[in-house]
Amino acid sequence: MHPSQRQKIVAMLALLSCTKFSRAFHSPVQNLSQRIAKHSILSTSLKSTTDNDQVASVVPRKFKPFPFQYHEELTLKVDSLTNRGIGVCRAEIPKSAVPADDDQRDSYEKDDKNWVVFVPNTIPGETIRCKVYRNYGSYSDADLLEIVEESPDRVEPPCPLFEECGGCQYQHMNIKSQREWKTSQVQELLERVGKQDPSSFPAALPTVGTVEVYNYRSKITPHYDRPVNVDIGDVEIRAIGFKKKTNRQLVDVPYCHIATEAINEKLTDYREEKFKEALEGRLKKRKKGATLLLRDALKYEQHDLTSEEQVVETDPNVYVKTNVKDLTFRFLAGNFFQNNPYMLPVMVDHVVESAIKPNAAGEKMTHLIDCYCGSGLFCLSASKEFDVCAGIEVNEKAVEEAQFNADLNSINNCKFVAASAEAIFNSKDPVEVVTTDEEGKEILSSTLVKDFPKDNTVVIIDPPRKGCSVEFLEQLDAFSPARVVYMSCDPATQARDAEFIVNSGYKITKVTPFDLFPQTRHIESLVIFEKC
Incomplete structure (x- = not known):
């Protein structure tokens, strides 16, 4: 390594640890309008076109000059927000604009006064000035230059990196406005994507949240890119953080405002450790970047299950635990487990309360799938209200954890199966659980899921972001339980699945959004379906 390069890296490490550097990232920031006027451009998508972060003056080679020229400035009104948290504006196409291809010509001919322009960091109702940097077939992307008329819902983001970091989308909006928009988005998706007549189901309830809107997240996964200069022997990591709002470049994040304070303390040490590894050449063999893990949880000690020692685990293969209401859950630090400990008990209460209500005939619900x-979060949390519970999960490690958690909490009426969700209704493996008769005697019962009493069975669905497969929904339809409790991390795919479920003879009886991740666009949505 050249001496001058080594000096630069040493200086950088020193800067990371100095008090001034820390203060710089926690000091109050200027008013957003003042910052925009001072720096001219809010987003950094234009800056990424050159290595030295200067705004490019040369039109990109693949830029399509219709309907707007590169860096053409527009003054627009923000109409709404996308499900990605980006402002939606509409612009009139200039009469002098010439379509670049057939797709654009078709869009132009359909409506020359309703061209959509997406502008991040804006709020509906605001009038803004923006600069176009990309045109597509029917819309354009632009950077925010100036807020001409500011929304009363606008607040000063506490994070100085909010303008460019893609981790948060709503820090510039007050929390009341954030939650109102999340409610309206869930409602709109059920109507538009789910094709549900608004008169056919109760309107979405106000989004449920807690007072913890910063420093709540108990898990983050920052990244760093492939170390640079590997081929010539010098190794350097330039950023550890998250992707920018408008491209895949990384923003260096020394402090994350939505992560817990324990995670941020660990992040400081972790960053210095990784920079040091690069400095000492220990990352020379790494040809790619990496995703890091920081999980704030309780330490799991097999010999002392009562331990309440708090840890921030960085090894995904180490067991940790957490308490949710009166239950304890053990899981691998790298496995999925909801990471807002303040909202989790609230969500569990809503799911369980929805699941245990009597059926249409007033009878008790006795079986849970x-x-x-x-x-095992929902299954175990609801288990004491049901006679028999069956859980299914494709991740074998998670199934092992679920069964362990049942034993850990002395729950003996739950059985967990490692298989895809599509297999649950046709499984030939009996659900063997221990139940108690009226005299208090324990009885071992064995039942196939397909033989569960349909009129007294509730199915809880909490799928990944892609939603449910058609095969699963068809089997759900064939099984025809009395109630479906559908929790989703993506209201769009939930709305798509809702159309299928409603067409299978169900009606929506309740819609509840949850603000699991304040300051971000993400929404958890709970929809209850009852058999008609």
């Missing part, structure tokens, strides 16, 4: 059960 938990699809995509993970480590």
